[in-house]
């Protein structure tokens with residue numbers, strides 16, 4: 001790993017800060033259901049099936065938001081693991097350095113810019129095929 005100690009501790013601090021704010025957001029989301037959406041759904045839904053549909057819709061909304069945060073939390077935990085085992089900052093695809101600047105912007109990055117671009121292109125193609 002080519003990152004020096006001060007760069008590494010800076011990135012570790014970024015990860016910790018993101019991690020804590022994500023946990024806080026998840027906590028808030030669990031405590032505060034989206035009241036406005038709930039009201040909109042009541043206004044739109046047919047009266048006899050409304051209760052069940054709203055419950056399902058709310059569960060879906062909350063899960064989608066929380067699920068995204070949980071993935072980000074897992075990404076941070078994985079990045080911490082890579083810091084421990086010394087593979088942090090190395091691209092998982094080509095083995096080149098990811099680079100400090102990219103890591104500052106995306107501390108959980110597993111790939112260098114080039115490999116990430118390639119992966120996103122692949123992913124975009126797959127999506128258009130399934131649509």
Ligand SMILES: [Zn+2]
Pocket residue numbers: 091092093094095096111112113114115116
């Ligand atoms: Zn790469």
